[in-house]
Amino acid sequence: MADETSIPIPGQIRVVTSLTNPTIKEIRALSLPKFRKESGLFVTEGMKLVADAVEEDWPIRILVYGAKVANHPVVQRVAQRAHARGGDVLEVSEAVLAKITRRENPQMVVGVFEQRLTDPQTIRPGPAGVWVALEGIKDPGNLGTIIRTSDAVGAEGVILVGDTVDPFGVEAVRATMGSIFHMPLARLSVADFFEWRKRWPGIVVGTHLSGKHDYRAVDYDKPVLLLMGNEQSGIDDRFAAACDTLVKIPQVGRADSLNLAIATGVMLFEIRRDRLKLA
Numbered sequence: 001m002a003d004e005t006s007i008p009i010p011g012q013i014r015v016v017t018s019l020t021n022p023t024i025k026e027i028r029a030l031s032l033p034k035f036r037k038e039s040g041l042f043v044t045e046g047m048k049l050v051a052d053a054v055e056e057d058w059p060i061r062i063l064v065y066g067a068k069v070a071n072h073p074v075v076q077r078v079a080q081r082a083h084a085r086g087g088d089v090l091e092v093s094e095a096v097l098a099k100i101t102r103r104e105n106p107q108m109v110v111g112v113f114e115q116r117l118t119d120p121q122t123i124r125p126g127p128a129g130v131w132v133a134l135e136g137i138k139d140p141g142n143l144g145t146i147i148r149t150s151d152a153v154g155a156e157g158v159i160l161v162g163d164t165v166d167p168f169g170v171e172a173v174r175a176t177m178g179s180i181f182h183m184p185l186a187r188l189s190v191a192d193f194f195e196w197r198k199r200w201p202g203i204v205v206g207t208h209l210s211g212k213h214d215y216r217a218v219d220y221d222k223p224v225l226l227l228m229g230n231e232q233s234g235i236d237d238r239f240a241a242a243c244d245t246l247v248k249i250p251q252v253g254r255a256d257s258l259n260l261a262i263a264t265g266v267m268l269f270e271i272r273r274d275r276l277k278l279a
């Protein structure tokens with residue numbers, strides 16, 4: 001084993017206890033959008049999520065684990081695979097993990113992975129394919145929950161339009177519960193979205209509080225692009241005009257709208273129900 005002052009040597013585990021170690025500082029910096037953008041990297045926490053990602057061949061740059069799980073067979077396997085891919089492997093104290101994760105009771109395993117986005121021009125939905133397009137979503141918890149729900153319902157991917165929050169931020173990644181590694185994600189500027197949308201081979205369904213159609217009355221018998229609006233302002237007029245249909249989820253009670261991630265879940269499971277012709 002090498003100590004914390006050494007430069008990474010392929011195949012060697014470095015033991016790090018200093019909170020000011022440069023690699024630890026780099027990992028902490030990934031909480032800032034600027035450094036995620038510059039480096040193209042992001043952080044995932046938790047033994048299962050990191051192990052699953054490594055098993056699925058996501059490029060891992062740095063693996064960090066707590067000394068007390070050093071002998072865990074999963075950690076040993078992940079460390080081996082990280083080394084095999086040229087990753088840096090650090091065995092650290094709990095204080096270092098707490099510093100990295102900014103939590104008092106930190107997860108014992110943290111991975112730094114390369115970000116991956118799908119080129120929107122390569123998207124070819126299947127005949128029953130569903131993609132979710134999110135316009136200007138601001139809340140990382142909502143975004144992560146939508147990615148997780150899209151994965152759970154078998155949607156093909158999520159498109160982030162315009163000024164939508166970064167899916168690779170810590171809070172969004174946590175909320176995906178690992179689906180960040182399973183769901184294709186693409187980004188489009190607002191202008192590019194309108195061009196791209198013209199080539200969508202199915203229907204574009206927007207959700208709107210004043211939508212004309214009940215969401216259960218639509219035939220989702222073609223590839224669906226489901227457009228969801230911003231938490232505060234909803235879908236703006238230009239996006240509404242780009243939809244083939246605007247649907248509403250009828251509400252009872254006094255709440256003026258549903259939470260965005262809940263509304264997305266309701267829509268996605270209705271599309272699935274309609275496709276499977278379930279009661």
Ligand SMILES: C[S@@+](CC[C@H](N)C(=O)[O-])C[C@H]1O[C@@H](n2cnc3c(N)ncnc32)[C@H](O)[C@@H]1O
Pocket residue numbers: 207208209211227228229230231232233234235247248249250251257258259260263
């Ligand atoms: C919190 S709502 C936005 C509320 C906003 N004040 C508005 O007027 O649209 C966020 C998004 O969730 C979806 N949504 C929430 N409740 C809905 C409902 N009852 N029917 C259809 N879509 C809904 C829409 O996509 C909406 O843009």
